[in-house]
Amino acid sequence: MISIVVPTYNEEQNIERCLRSLADQTVPRETYEIIVVDGNSKDRTRELAEPLADRVFIQTSKRVGGARNDGAMAASGEIVATTDADCILPRDWVERIERTFAERDIVQLYGTVYPIEGGFRNKLSLLGANIFSRLGYYTRTIYFTLGCNTAFDRDAFLRAGMYRCIDAGDDLEIAQRMRKLGKVYLDTGLAVGFSMRRYQQFGTLKSILEWFYIVLRGGDAGGVSYSQREYK
Template sequence: MISVVIPTFNEEENIAQCLVSLCHQTVPRSEYEIIVVDGGSKDATCEIARKYADHVFIQTSKKVGGARNDGVNAAKGGIIATTDADCILPPHWIKRIGEDFRNPALVQIYGPVYPIEEGLRNRFSLLLANTFSRIGYYSQTFYYTLGCNTAFRKEAFLKAGMYRCIDAGDDLEIAMRLKDLGSIKFDEKLKVGFSMRRYKQFGTIQSLYEWISIVSDGGESGKYSYTQKRYK
């Protein structure tokens, strides 16, 4: 089984389309579970999520990394996939993850993103982000493993120490520990529809810079206020 973990906080405008896309995968629904871990939403996020997800509960650990950890601890699957509440998952997403992990050497996979919103600027922004991911992967210098489109073996994840409960960059930092336990793969076909609202708020170059600077200093700087505000 594959367990999909989604952290949420006041996502009533986005969570339904995310979960509907997850419910319409090309593999049987019995082969994967959907877990929503909420950060104490004040809107209808949880009520909407319960219509589609297998498990919806309030996080007990701190920050977005803690929310993901809570989801992993509740997961039944040996493979954990993570995404965000404002993403849209293509119908083959779960199937692709399962196919990749037929390789026993892999401990983590991740893939590119494309913008949900229209516009040349949005496409260009994510072209830069995806190029950044490819440069890191093929040069073997870093892994831009965004939490909106990544999956890993639960056993390896637990052995690596799980996500750090830091202000941001937990989804990038974990790869630096997982790489010591096996192979990490950037799968060009593992694509996810990505909302540009955070990029619009901070800007593409600034977003990339902030994420990498947070990872390089261990996530202690707390620069990325968007994540810091959402997950206490």
């Protein structure tokens, strides 16, 4: 079984779209589970998620990495996949993850992203991210794994110590520990729809610079407000 963990916080505008895409997969619904881990939302996120998910509960660990860890600890599957509440998953996402783990001796799988919103600037922004992801993978330097499109062998994930509960860069850092336990594999065809709302509302350059600033500080945001942002 594959367990899919979706962290949420005030996502009533997006959570149904995300979960409906997860419910509409090419494999039978009973062969995978959906776990929503909520950061104590003040809107209707949990209410909307309940009919579409197998489990919905409030996280006890800190930050988005902690929410993913809480979901992994509650998971029944041998494979734990993670995505974000504002993403749209392709119909073969679960099937492709399942097949890749069956065919390859890997501990972590990750893919690419494309913008849900249109526009040349959005496409260019994610083109750069996908190029960086490929360069890091093929040069075996930095595995640019995104929490919105990754999957783990659950036992290896637990042995690695799971995600660090930091403000940003947790999905990049985990791959550096996972690679010590086995192969981390990039499937460029495993692509999910990624919301560009942060970049549209707060600016692309500013958001990228804030992310790098936090990563260079070891995941500590300092005075930068990066996580649990309020979106219009």
